[in-house]
Amino acid sequence: MTETLQDSVASTNTVATDRTSRPPYAVAPHLAPRLARRVLSSPGAESIECVTPFTGGVLATLPGSTVEDVEVAYKTARKAQRKWAATPVRDRARFLLKLHDLVLKNQNELMDLIQLESGKTRRNAFEEVMDVAGVSRHYARRAHHYLKPRRALGAVPVLTQTRVLHHPKGVVGVVAPWNYPLSMSITDALPALVAGNAVVLRPDSQSALTALRAVELIDQAGLPTGLLQVVLGSGATVGQAVLDQADYVMFTGSTKTGIGVAQRAAERLVGASMELGGKNAMYVAADANLSKAADGAVRACFSSAGQLCISIERLIVHESVADEFTKLFVKKVQAMKLGSDLDWGNDMGSLISKNQLKTVVDHVENAKANGAVVLAGGKARPDLGPYFFEPTVLANVPDSATCRRCETFGPLVSIYRVSSDKEAIDFANDSEYGLNASVWTKRVLRGRQIAAQIKAGTVNINEGYVAAWGSNGAPMGGMGQSGLGRRHGSEGIVKYTESQNVAAQHVMPIAPSFGVPEKLWAKTMSVGLRAMKLGRLS
Structure with a gap:
């Protein structure tokens, strides 16, 4: 944060406030340079100015990313994801409880950043702290339950034993909005990571400082290097490049933009989840x-x-x-x-x-x-x-x-x-x-x-x-024009996986065998199907 901005805020704020305990905008001067190191950026990329809506003044300047940087991000993420996918779910989820504690411990600094970048009140900034802590705790405790292999009814009772497995998609592309700088920058990424994916994240430039601080806390919580890549830039270039290379798309924004995102994902037969507009x-x-x-x-x-x-x-x-x-x-x-x-x-x-x-x-x-x-x-x-x-x-x-x-x-x-x-x-x-x-x-x-x-x-x-x-x-x-897919709960993590049906057949095949004529086999199977109905087997 520049000295000019601090002076500007002190002079334009019309609400009487006791400032004796801390500076008007308590953000460490070294914060932006430190966070900038978490952005994947090439020499010559356009820099990004972080502006506070409270005054219109510049908070900090961060490096931007290029489309080529996005390609590097995906290459790095895919390499890290292969080992991560083989890690048990319980082990993958461990970093979330540490993140929960780090977010609560650093909540004052986070709320400062949220307010500076979004213009919202302290109380509304705290809602974001609660959300991130809650989502972290929930998936830390429940991810294993949501993703564990489960039995399903087989084609023939007893003889067919079926298991449903959940495999990660690969690399999830997350394009986040500006209005909830902390919450929307990472809460969609967290279940994707625990599901065994890597993530390439493009926060909105308006909320970049908050998002980068959150990513830094994720690093401190113990997420292995390479799994969460961050790029910055406009939605039309960098954001689009993130979505165009993703194995699964997570987008939050306007309905108009979301329709275009869905169309491009459909052309590649890639799944998408989107929270869009509302009235x-x-x-x-x-x-x-x-x-x-x-x-x-x-x-x-x-x-x-x-x-x-x-x-x-x-x-x-x-x-x-x-x-x-x-x-x-x-x-x-x-x-x-x-x-x-x-x-x-x-x-x-x-x-x-x-x-x-x-x-x-x-x-x-x-x-x-x-x-x-x-x-x-x-x-x-x-x-x-x-x-x-x-x-x-x-x-x-x-x-x-x-x-x-x-x-x-x-x-x-x-x-x-x-x-x-x-x-x-x-x-x-x-x-x-x-x-x-x-x-x-x-x-x-x-x-x-x-x-x-x-x-x-x-x-x-x-x-x-x-x-x-x-x-x-x-x-x-959302329903209708408000989006596709869901966040939170089982839907919020299973969507980041490919469901696989593994069915083992025992004793005899589901086909004529042991010299039984086809017609007799069909009659026998018909009797069995009727029996399954009477027995209320689905």
């Missing part, structure tokens, strides 16, 4: 605890300034409680504290960039021009930083407004009224996306019944997104 809905039922629902809505809509694939952008409220809920919610939104200091207490931080700010401004102005009413927020806050925008609540948003169906990916939510649970479900499903949803009701059974009818990969009851996201033993992913 997530939250339903406040007539019997909901409105105070808790309003608090939950603030978190669900404005965490990370709404730059979260699973954040809520559509609030659907039963008409019998709409007035009371809206009043409570708007009051809480108006009381939110915005700020850029690296400390606890702020409710929302900054948007990531000028382009993201423009999208939010355009969506708000378009909605207003089409008749929408601003209930809270609606303005940029350059007094706080170049990309700050107030948490904004809209009402009376018509179908013609851009933000009615298009993902904003910012601190903007619209409120809609419905007269029944069925209407709420239909409204929630009236979208090409299907990533996340939320249902608020005092009766959990009712919530489960509603949730089962919503077309979304995750549905939270009496919570916005954290309950499903943090449940590492259960799958998480």
Whole structure:
């Protein structure tokens, strides 16, 4: 971090904060040069400037990578992967528990980096620390169970003995987004590694410092050299090269880009898992605890300034409680504290960039021009930083407004009224996306019944997104235009493997034998098939 940036932050931060205990931005001056050594880079490659959205200032300069560097990364990874694949799963998973402890031990430095690169609050940065620790612990404990050989019912009971094995794909290409610098840079790579693969990782340039620090911690946790290669560069060149050489593709980003990624993977008959866009809905039922629902809505809509694939952008409220809920919610939104200091207490931080700010401004102005009413927020806050925008609540948003169906990916939510649970479900499903949803009701059974009818990969009851996201033993992913595949749980690690069926036949073949005529053999087998049905054998 440059001295100029520290001076800039000290002078532009408008939130009163006690800075006597540590510098405004507590990042060691030697951090970037040290982390730069973890990037595979050739002489002459374009360097990358890491910029903080809090001020627009440069945090550090890192070396970039070339397409040729990506080729070297894959060559190195493939060589290391061969030995790693032969290592027992329990041994492969050992580094995860050490990583769990290292992440918690270094959480303050990690949260500093997360905030600096993404613009989010301390609390939202801590969510990423919890996520990485949780994912590490889960796969450390459960990977062996998910991947161990298992018996399956054979073609002929007793005579056919079948085992299912899981072999690693090879080298997994991971292209990570900027919005969750710590979490999204490595939590998809961890199960891929434990499954016996190597990984070539391209973090977004905006989140490179955090990602590299996380990779450094993985190294310290004991992952063998060569298995995790890191390259930096634009998505169109370096990112594409990573995906084009992968034995399996893991991508998180926009739906538009994801479609292109899927097409290129399909041309090579390579599997892909992708978490893409969302236009997530939250339903406040007539019997909901409105105070808790309003608090939950603030978190669900404005965490990370709404730059979260699973954040809520559509609030659907039963008409019998709409007035009371809206009043409570708007009051809480108006009381939110915005700020850029690296400390606890702020409710929302900054948007990531000028382009993201423009999208939010355009969506708000378009909605207003089409008749929408601003209930809270609606303005940029350059007094706080170049990309700050107030948490904004809209009402009376018509179908013609851009933000009615298009993902904003910012601190903007619209409120809609419905007269029944069925209407709420239909409204929630009236979208090409299907990533996340939320249902608020005092009766959990009712919530489960509603949730089962919503077309979304995750549905939270009496919570916005954290309950499903943090449940590492259960799958998480999107339906429709929100993606392919799942992360977390068994699906989140088995996807990185090739399933193999090894069937051993005993005593006699599944064919006429011992001189039995074919016709008699067929009749005998028919009797056996009927017996298997009666015996409820699948």
